[in-house]
Amino acid sequence: MxxxxxxxxxxxxxxxxxxxxxxxxxxxxxxxxxxxxxxxxxxxxxxxxxxxxxxxxxxxxxxxxxxxxxxxxxxxxxxxxxxxxxxxxxxxxxxxxxLPGMGRPVQAPELPLPEGARFLDERYSCAAGARRYRLYVPSPAKKGLQGMIVMLHGCTQNPEDFAAGTGMNALAEEHRLLIVYPAQTGGDNSMSCWNWFRPSDQMRDAGEPAIIAGLTEGLRDQYAVPADRIFVAGLSAGGAMAVIMGETYPELYAAVGVHSGLAYGSANDVMSAFAVMRGQASLGAVPLRKPGAGLETGPRMIVFQGSADTTVHPSNAERIIAGKGAGAGTTSRVEPGASEGTRGYTRLVARREDGTHGVESWIIEGAQHAWAGGHPSGSYTDPRGPDASAAMVRFFLHGASELSNA
Incomplete structure (x- = not known):
């Protein structure tokens, strides 16, 4: 058992x-x-x-x-x-x-709500299972939504904590975005991790991917979100699950954001999970789509990874990018020095034929296992930046992050 x-x-x-x-x-x-x-x-x-x-x-x-x-x-x-x-x-x-959660209990902060905005506490059920979720509806939603982001929290986190740490609700106000925070349960994983390492949760129309996809489709239809403006992002175990969602439902998500995550199918039990987290060879998953087609087809992807991460080895970011066929695109490398009080980073860009960024990879100098640019009111955040949330939103909506001319 x-x-x-x-x-x-x-x-x-x-x-x-x-x-x-x-x-x-x-x-x-x-x-x-x-x-x-x-x-x-x-x-x-x-x-x-x-x-x-x-x-x-x-x-x-x-x-x-x-x-x-x-x-x-x-x-x-x-x-x-x-x-x-x-x-x-x-x-x-x-x-x-x-590792996430060590010595730091999660206390969900109360987030201020702008007038007219709503932060709903809901529940979704389908044949594959049920999950609680928080839904942020921005105050200008009646003017029409520009998109929806499904945010998958890391181990020991919850939707409220993740919303506070990433600051996505504030960006939702600015860009008229619907933000969905599904909650993993302690019953399905004792540390509230998404089960990214488990074969039954790495496939389409089954397990946690089916639950997340069903929730996404339901809210897309209910709030009339443009079908080409649906995105998914996550941290750590949530980042690994975001990769799975992009691989198993490529027609549903236009882009994927991964922070400190792991490649699709890189583990199938706890032993292989620990091995790949340490930077050892993964299982070598067979992509669900044709090899080499990842850059021009399927969801675009932006990846953030700390160079000093001792929980998820930085080599995992390279595996994620390799799975997208990023080597086939035109690449450029940007290595800015850290301005006062902020971290430097190296950014790799792989462009599609239409000029949009098919893949962006940000390796953040000296950063550990934490959301870059996050707010300290949430767990596992690094306020020294760069601002991963803002970069993700720009990448999702405009096909590139703020360094669009890189």
Missing amino acids: TTDYVAEILRATGTLRSGDPAGVTAIVQNALALAGLKDPGAGIAAGASARTTPMPQPLLPGPVHTDHHSFGAGRLRKPLGEVIRALREGGKGLKLEG
Whole structure:
């Protein structure tokens, strides 16, 4: 059976750092006992990060998913002992204390609402499942919406926290955008991560992609959003899920924004997830679209990645870009020095034949696992910039970020 109580395993990272592997084993065995699992070799599947604050007990798991699909290398979930060894050995390459949620509880701030604006708390259900979501409707919506962005939060975050940190609601007012914040549940992943690493959540018309796509289509129709102005973006696990949405529903999303995310199909269980997060070779997913066609067909993509990220290795940004066939386009490189109080970055642009940017990649100097230019009222933000939210919105609406002449 699969489980989401990997949070208890990762709670042992402090013990790992203190050099007490026996303590790690004790914590894991206790977690298994609490969950009613007597078999210490049972597989463990999660896509979560560590957390030191109290959290609800996760729901017991359902049946094992044994479908590996064409993109996987057939890698199976590993026994408990191997998970522990991997965590112990991986401590050198992956600083678990930098994982989302470690030592920082999420307290959703109250966001000010301009007169006429609405921040609705809704719920969506379909055959694939149900999720709560927050919906920001800007005050000038009656003049006609210019687009919609689906924002997928990272591990341990929630819609309210993500909205505060990214500042997307303020940009929605400026550009007349509908902003949707789907909420992952603690029951579906104990750390509220989108299950980007799980084969059943990497395919069209099933699992979490089906839920997110159904929600997107419903709101598009309800609010009469132009069909070519639908976008999806996310951070970390949410960024990885945004990549999946662009790959599995290329006709639905015009562009994808990825911050500190991972490539499509790069993992199919917790072991391969940790490996690719450390920068090790991914599973080598087979794209759902024809190889080499990514730049001219399918959604455009903008990618942000911190060069000092110890949670998601920067090499993952390169994998995402490679999956879009960015090497086939005209490229230019911009390397501005950091102005006072802000971070420098290197930007790679791959243009389409029509002159729009098919792919943009921003590697931010010295940045860790946090939303660039975000507001400190939200978790996992780096106010020193550059402003990823503003750059994403310009890229979505105009085919390029603010450095349009690069």
